[in-house]
Amino acid sequence: MTTRRFDFPPDFVFGSATAAYQVEGAAHADGRGDSIWDALSRRKGAIADASSGEDACRHYEYWRQDLDLIKELGHQAYRFSVAWPRIQPSGTGSFNAKGFDFYGRLIDGMLERGIKPNCTLYHWDLPTALEEQGGWLNRDTAFRYRDYAHEVAKRFGDRVDFWATFNEPGIFTLLGYKLGIHAPGRKEGDKAYRQIIHHVLLAHGLGMQALRANMRRPGAKAGIVLLAAAPWPMDPSPATLAAAERCWQMGNDWWMLPMTQGRYPEGPWKRLGQSVPEVQPGDLEIIHQAMDYIGVNYYSPDRLAADPADPEGWKGVPAAPQAPRPDMPGWEVFAPGIRSVLIQFHRRYGLPIYVTENGMGLKEEPLGEDGRVHDARRTDFLKRHLAEIRRAMDQGADVRGYFHWSLMDNFEWAFGFGLHFGLVHTDYKSYQRTPKDSALWYRAFIKTGGFEADFEDMPSHFDGKFII
Numbered sequence: 001m002t003t004r005r006f007d008f009p010p011d012f013v014f015g016s017a018t019a020a021y022q023v024e025g026a027a028h029a030d031g032r033g034d035s036i037w038d039a040l041s042r043r044k045g046a047i048a049d050a051s052s053g054e055d056a057c058r059h060y061e062y063w064r065q066d067l068d069l070i071k072e073l074g075h076q077a078y079r080f081s082v083a084w085p086r087i088q089p090s091g092t093g094s095f096n097a098k099g100f101d102f103y104g105r106l107i108d109g110m111l112e113r114g115i116k117p118n119c120t121l122y123h124w125d126l127p128t129a130l131e132e133q134g135g136w137l138n139r140d141t142a143f144r145y146r147d148y149a150h151e152v153a154k155r156f157g158d159r160v161d162f163w164a165t166f167n168e169p170g171i172f173t174l175l176g177y178k179l180g181i182h183a184p185g186r187k188e189g190d191k192a193y194r195q196i197i198h199h200v201l202l203a204h205g206l207g208m209q210a211l212r213a214n215m216r217r218p219g220a221k222a223g224i225v226l227l228a229a230a231p232w233p234m235d236p237s238p239a240t241l242a243a244a245e246r247c248w249q250m251g252n253d254w255w256m257l258p259m260t261q262g263r264y265p266e267g268p269w270k271r272l273g274q275s276v277p278e279v280q281p282g283d284l285e286i287i288h289q290a291m292d293y294i295g296v297n298y299y300s301p302d303r304l305a306a307d308p309a310d311p312e313g314w315k316g317v318p319a320a321p322q323a324p325r326p327d328m329p330g331w332e333v334f335a336p337g338i339r340s341v342l343i344q345f346h347r348r349y350g351l352p353i354y355v356t357e358n359g360m361g362l363k364e365e366p367l368g369e370d371g372r373v374h375d376a377r378r379t380d381f382l383k384r385h386l387a388e389i390r391r392a393m394d395q396g397a398d399v400r401g402y403f404h405w406s407l408m409d410n411f412e413w414a415f416g417f418g419l420h421f422g423l424v425h426t427d428y429k430s431y432q433r434t435p436k437d438s439a440l441w442y443r444a445f446i447k448t449g450g451f452e453a454d455f456e457d458m459p460s461h462f463d464g465k466f467i468i
Contacts (some may be wrong), residue, residue, distance in 0.1 A: 001452065002454060003287055003336055003452050003454040004452070004453070004454070004457070005450050005451070005452050006386060006387045006390040006450055006451055006453065007390070007450030008277060008386075008390065008449050008450060009334060009449075010450075011400075011448065012077050012230070012399075012400060012401060012402070013077050013116065013163055013400060013401035013402070014074075014075060014077070014401065014402055014403075014442075014446045015070075015075040015076055015077035015079060015102070015115075015118065015353070015378075015401070015402075015403045015404075016070070016073075016078065016079070016403055016404045016405070016406065016407035017078075017079035017080075017118075017356065017357055017403040017404070017406055017407065018059070018074055018078075018079070018080055018124040018406055018407050018408070018410065019035045019080075019081045019167065019390070019410075020043065020079075020080070020082060020083035020086070020123060020125060021053045021056070021059040021123070021124065021125070021300060022053060022056060022057075022408045022411045022412065022413070023033065023056050023059040023067065023084065023407075023408065023411075024053070024056055024057075024058075024059045024060045024086075025054065025056040025057065025058040025059065025060050025061070025167065026055075026060035026061065027052075027053065027055075028054075028055040028058065029096035029250070030084055030086075030096070030098065030099065031086075031096040031098050031099065032083065032086040032089065032096070032101070033085035033086075033088070033090055033091075033096075033127050033128070034085060034089075034127070034128040034129075035083065035084070035085045035125040035127060035128060035183075036124075036125060036126045036127075036131050036135070036176075036183035036184040037052075037053060037124065037125050037183045037259055038052065038053070038054070038414075039128050039131070039183065039184065040182070040184065040185050041053065041054070044109055046076055046185060046414065046417045047414055047415075048414060048416045048417070048418055049415075049417060049418050050170055050387065051411065051416040051417050052411070055282070055428075056318065056410060057408055057409075057410050057411075057413045057426050057428075057431065058431050058447050061168065062431060062433075063102075063106055063109065064109060064431070065107070065433070066407070066408075067106075067109045067113055067115065068113070068345050069419065069424065069433055069435070070110075070113070070115055070407065071114070071115060072151040073112040073350025073423070073424075073435060073439055073443045074442075074443040074446040074447055075113065075115065075407075075446070076114075076116060076372040076446070077115060077116035077118050077161070077212045077322045077401070077403070078110055078115050078116070078117065078118060078407070079115075079118035079119075079120065079356060080106070080117070080118070080119065080120070080411075081120040081121070081122070081123035081125075081167065082103055082119060082120070082121055082152055083099075083117070083125050084121075084122065084125060084126065084127055084148055085125060085127040085128075085453055086099035086102065086103075087099040087103075087148060087151070088101065088127065088147075088148050088151070089127065089129075090127055090129040090130075090143055091127035091128070091129050091130035091141075091144050091148070091432035092130070092147075093336065094148065095151055096428070100155055100453065103156065104155070104156070104362060107119075107156055107160065108159070108451070109157050111159060114294065114384060116161040116162065117160045117161055117162070118160075118161065118162035118164070118403070119152075119156065119158060119162065119163055119164070119358075120162045120163075120164040120166070120167045120217060120225065121145075121149050121152060121163070121164065121166070121207060122145065122166045122167065122203075123167040123183070124167065124168075124172045124176075125148075125183075126141075126181065126183075126184070126429040126450045129250065130144060130300050131184050132369040133179070133183055133395045134421035135186075135196075135202055135221070136153055136173065136177065136196045137177070137188065137192055137195060137196050137199070139202070141198070141199060141203070142199050142202040142203035142206055145187065145203040145206065145207060145212055146203065146206035146207060146209070147215055149165070149206070149207040149210040150210035150214065153210055153211050153213070153214035153215065154214045154420040155217050157211075157214035157215045157217065157220075158216040158217055159217060160215075160217060160220060161217060161219070161220055161221070161249075161263060162220070162221050162222075162223075162293075162354070163188035163211050163215070163220065163221070163222040163223070163279045164222075164223060164225045164295055164356070165203070165204045165207040165208060165211070165222070165223075165224050166200065166204055166224050166225065166352065167208075167297075167334075167356075168225060168227040168297060169197070169200045169201075169204070169224070169225050169226070169235070169255065170197075170226060170227055170229075170251070170255060171188060173193065173196050173197050173200060173257050174193075177192075177196050178193045181414055182413060182414060184228050186340065187223075189212050189275075189393060189449070190203040190272070190275040191274065191275045191276075191277070192409040193275075194275055194277040194293045195277040195278060196270065196289060197254070197255075197277065198277035198278070198279060198283070200217040201255070201258050201259065201287045202283055202286060202287060203206045204224055204259065204289075205259075205286040205287040205288065206286060206332070208222060208290075208291065209286070209289060209440075212289075213367065216304075221289065221292035221293050221352075222292055222293075223291040223292055223293040223295055223351070223354075224259065224291065224294065224440050225293065225295030225296075225297060225356045226252070226255055226256075226296060226297065226355070227294065227296065227297040227298075227299075228251075228252060228296050228298055228341045229248060229250075229251025229252050229302060230298060230300070230301045230302050230303055230304050230337045230338075230340065230341045230415065231243075231244040231248055231251075231299040231301075231462060232244075232302060232303065232304065232334070232336075232337055232372070232460060232462070233305070233411050233460070233461045233462055234303055234305045234462040235305065235306060235461065236344055237306065237314075239306035239308075240304070240305050240306045240314075240318045240461075241461060241462065242306070242313065243304055243306040243307070243312075243313050243314030244304060244314070244461075246267065246268075246312050246313050246314060247304055247314055248344065249265045249267055249268050250265075250268045250312065251266070251302075252344075252345075252348075253265040253348075254268055256294075256348070257382065258284060258287045258288065259287055259288065259289070259452070260288070260291070260349050261288065262284045262285060262288030263284060264276075264279075264289065271311065271312070277441055280327065284406035292351075292352065292353060293351055293352045293353065293354055293398045293400070293451060294340065294345060294349060294351055294352075294353055294354075295353075295354050295355075295356035295358035296341060296345055296354070296355055296356065297333060297355075297356055297358065297405075298337065298338040298341055298355065298358050299331060299355075299358065299359070300328065300330075300331040300332050300333075300337070301332060301334045301336075301337035301359075301361075303316065303318070303332075304317055305317050312427065319332040319334070324365075324377075326360040327361055327363040327364075327419065328361050329417075329420065331361075333360060333381055333384075333426075335381075335384035335385045335387065335388045335416060335455075335458075336354070336388055336458040336460065337388075337457070338358065338388050338461075338462055339388040339389070339391050339392040339395075339459075339463075340390070340391060340462050341399050341435065342355075342389065342392035342397040342399055343366055343395055343396070344462065344463075345391050346378065346398055346399075347396075349397075352384065352398045352399075352400050353397065353398060353399045353404070354399070354400055354402070355399065355401065355403065356403050357403060357404075357405040358385055358403075358405060359378075359381070359382045359404055359405035359406060359421045360377065360378055360417070360421065361367070361380070361412065361419040361420065361421050362375070362377065362413070362421075363418060363419060363420070365409075365425060365436070367425060367427075367434060372436070372437065373425045373434065373436035374436075374437050375416070375436045375437055375438045376437065378423075378436065378437075378438040379438045379441045381438075382404065382438055382442060382445075382451075383441075383451065383453055383455075384455055385456050386402065386445070386451075387453055390400060391457070404423060404459075405420050405421055406417070406421045406423070407422060407423060408422040408424040408425075409421065409422035409424070409425055410422065410426065410428050410433075422436070422446065423435065423436055423439035423442060424436065424439055425439050425444045429459075
């Protein structure tokens with residue numbers, strides 16, 4: 001291996017990301033309504049440590065200090081989400097002025113500090129009142145989302161640089177409505193699950209229309225954020241490459257083709273048989289809205305091989321025992337996977353790409369005797385993934401930004417507070433924030449725009465191929 005530099009263009013955007021329920025706290029303050037995550041957190045056994053986001057990181061209180069920290073760390077943009085129940089407590093009817101006031105202060109605070117606001121309209125916290133009416137299985141929820149999106153965009157359309165309609169819709173639909181692990185904790189059958197996905201896609205299209213009608217900031221961009229299915233075929237045999245293609249179609253095309261081409265992918269549609277959703281006339285035209293970018297989240301690869309006995313024709317393959325892992329069951333640290341994903345998204349869909357989440361969760365990260373967190377594993381993770389993003393760009397992928405997950409340790413959904421993704425350590429007793437070594441490395445990197453490393457070049461069997 002030879003050492004090379006990984007330099008990024010001067011207009012490449014670097015930042016970090018959080019989500020409202022994971023950091024804000026103030027669950028009962030200033031008129032905020034109940035969310036499905038508030039409700040799930042009250043369910044015994046739903047959260048690993050029996051915690052909730054009721055206080056979280058108290059970002060609702062400490063937002064000024066947090067924005068000062070973001071600026072100090074050199075981040076050029078900050079990806080945050082708006083809590084629907086803070087804006088519209090019941091998901092219908094009247095809007096909450098104090099909720100708008102908070103996000104107005106937050107956005108203005110970013111602009112005053114030279115930080116680009118990146119706003120996600122929905123990061124999983126549906127108002128409980130809408131869930132009681134059927135949640136995303138109720139088609140009307142898509143239209144209630146449209147009304148909410150319109151109002152938020154009308155208020156802040158002159159100040160936000162990046163908009164996303166949804167964060168990881170494939171995850172909150174799967175884990176929340178099919179597997180029952182995340183809020184709202186339901187276990188629906190296959191047909192209902194596919195109908196839920198269709199309603200979320202419909203909401204995306206309606207939300208894009210609301211954004212287009214209200215975006216007034218020059219150069220502002222609107223899109224969606226997906227957790228990419230990341231097939232990594234374990235051999236170059238035709239059967240395994242075809243299996244990888246089927247994995248891609250069900251995991252990525254099922255979302256991307258309705259949004260970019262106004263149709264569902266033919267192969268998965270046929271294989272689903274009676275489980276396909278009901279699509280009303282005009283739905284696909286609404287879903288198919290022009291997007292300015294696609295946000296891609298990547299954490300771990302989907303290693304796979306052909307399996308004729310499986311209905312989808314593939315099976316997951318575990319990583320080697322010595323493979324590096326975060327402290328999350330079933331996850332693997334494998335940076336080459338992000339390059340394969342970015343190249344495929346570029347070649348298949350042709351949209352500018354922002355890496356909107358990428359990070360590793362670790363369980364034990366205490367402050368040392370010197371008052372610092374020496375998270376060498378996260379720093380290495382950052383370097384390796386940034387190197388692969390640069391390699392993807394070298395191969396033509398139109399990648400324009402990177403947002404690390406997460407700015408700070410926070411309430412990590414069903415894991416509670418026992419898993420830490422942050423560049424910044426959060427003390428949940430004092431709420432003191434302490435930048436970790438990874439945050440300091442990231443700051444130095446952003447300042448220079450590049451670094452040197454001798455990482456192995458490991459292209460995927462999947463790169464550059466379109467398997468029919």
